Amino acid sequence: MPSEKPLKICLATSEMAPLAKTGGLADVTAALTTYLDSKGHDVRLLMPFYASIEEGALEIESVPQLQDMEMEIAGRTVNFWIVRARLHSDAPWVYLLQCPELFSGEQLYGGDDEHIRFVLLTRAVIEMCQRLQFKPDLFHCHDWHTALLPVYLKTAYAWDDLFKDSKTVLTIHNIGYQGVFSNEVLGAIGLEYSTDYLDQEDLYEGRINFMKTGVMHADLLTTVSPTYAREILEGEYGMGLEHHLKVRFGSLVGILNGVDYEEWNPETDPLIPHTYSARDLAGKEKNKKAVMEEMGLDYSFDRPLFGMVTRLTYQKGIELVEQVMPGLLREHDFSLLVLGSGEESYEQFFHWLQAEFPGRVGFFRGFNNPLAHRVEAGSDIFVMPSRYEPCGLNQMYSLKYGTVPLVRATGGLADSVQHFDADSAEGTGIVFHDFDANGLRWAMKTALKFYASKHAWKHLVYNGMQKDYSWDEQGKLYVERFRKLLKKG
Secondary structure, eight states, X not given: OOOOOOOEEEEEOSOBTTTBOSSHHHHHHHHHHHHHXXXXXXXXXXXXXXXXXXXXXXXXEEOGGGSSEEEEETTEEEEEEEEEXXXXXXXXXXXXXXXXXXXXXXXSSOSTTHHHHHHHHHHHHHHHHXXXXXXXXXXXXXTGGGTTHHHHHHTTTTTOGXXXXXXEXXXXXXXXXXXXXXXXXXXXXXXXXXXXXXXXXXXXXXEEEHHHHHHHHOSEEEESOHHHHHHTTSHHXXXXXXXXXXXXXXXXXXXXXXXXXXXXXXXXXXXXXXXXOSSOOHHHHHHHHHHHHHTTOOOOTXXXXXXXXXXXXXXXXXXXXXXXXXXHHHHSOOEEEEEEEEOHHHXXXXXXXXXXXXXXXXXXXXXXXXXHHHHHHHOSEEEEOOSOXXXXXXXXXXXXXXXXXXXXXXXXXXXXXXXXXXXXXXXXXXXXXXXXXXXXHHHHHHHHHHHXXXXXXXXXXXXXXXXXXXXXXXXXXXXXHHHHHHHHO
16 A cells, blocks of 8 residues: 655644744654654744744745745735744754844734734745645644635635645644734734634634634634543633634644653653663662752752742632642641742742742742753642643653652643553543632642552552653554544645
8 A cells, every 4th residue: 555645734833943932832843843744754944033933043045036026914014034944954944034123022923013923923824835836735823813815815816726726734832822802903914804803702802713713714723631622611710712622623633732741751751960760770860869959949858849840820720729739738747839920929929829828839930941841850840730731741751750740630730741650550640620728738748648558659650651642652543633634625
């Protein structure tokens, strides 16, 4: 049987690790691109060349066809050009959109011209393909920033037969961010004569929703875990899009994100002081001692260390931590190490907690990737009490690092962590269901109980380290869905 021909995929994203990253979106686009390239598919990714990207770390090539480009947006001519770049000779080439007029700031998101910046990116993806005469089998859009692409193909670029057979895929990484703007921007983004393609209720109420528009028109909708795909059909998680998603139910699929084990592997991780494996865990305890000393915590072999690497936001369930952690620290002997930033009130809470429990609580405000690796490697338990979590990656990193994930059963957390049963010695973590203080308190106490039983803990750690959430597995699912979509015609 002849092998199926490689796919031609044009991928549009606002970020990709390590060039620009605010969350899991960047990790996914990087890993998926690498996977597709390694399997022989022709994948062209376009993202902005943000001012924060370190140009000196890249191999950059000019692309003659992609120079001196211009586009009419918001009543003015915007000039831009596109280069291709890679981090090293084994990495796939990616395309970077250069437009100093719009992408000169250090921040990836926000600002009064945010809609303009990402409309430029979205349309530049299409025009890059035109200039390269690249005929994609499919366009793969990620989150609201590029979600208008299916509509532009049906309107402003409908004349171009280059795309007449191209399909569109929209991946929803976090439905909480939808790109909602006043409908006064319609002229600026070139959709003033295409209002039939937009949600009429939104227009009546004076807005346009980029994500909703993508949900209405993309040929295939994916999201980042099977459970999240089910959750967003309901009001609690759908964030106002549940009706439109139910209409598209037959075109919606959840695919759990994969992990880049080239970066996240305790056997080879250059960012931790001591490597280790499931066969030899001696290095893990050494990492625990090292990170606790680094963060000013008192080390004790028998004292469990709970770790958190998180955005300090409503989504992440920090309010539950506020409610239960002080009391538990007074009642039980354990330590807590937190790395993150976000809402000021949550940051103040962790500053207070650190002062209240000196030597037992450490808080690093901000994000530091090497420290994130050391927290994963050194912690005994990793806490993720999320209100909702489309996929999550830290719980999967934790499993690989022998760090027991303590999670709420939502989204990708529910799909990737199974509650440990001490009698059967089966399961990979500690899972609670109700989003309330009692649920988290029970989970914390359960973790302490398991930790005190060295026999149970050994099984729990080992079970987690055997799990495989590599992109080799998850990438196959994407390709299968892509091919199924193309066969539908």
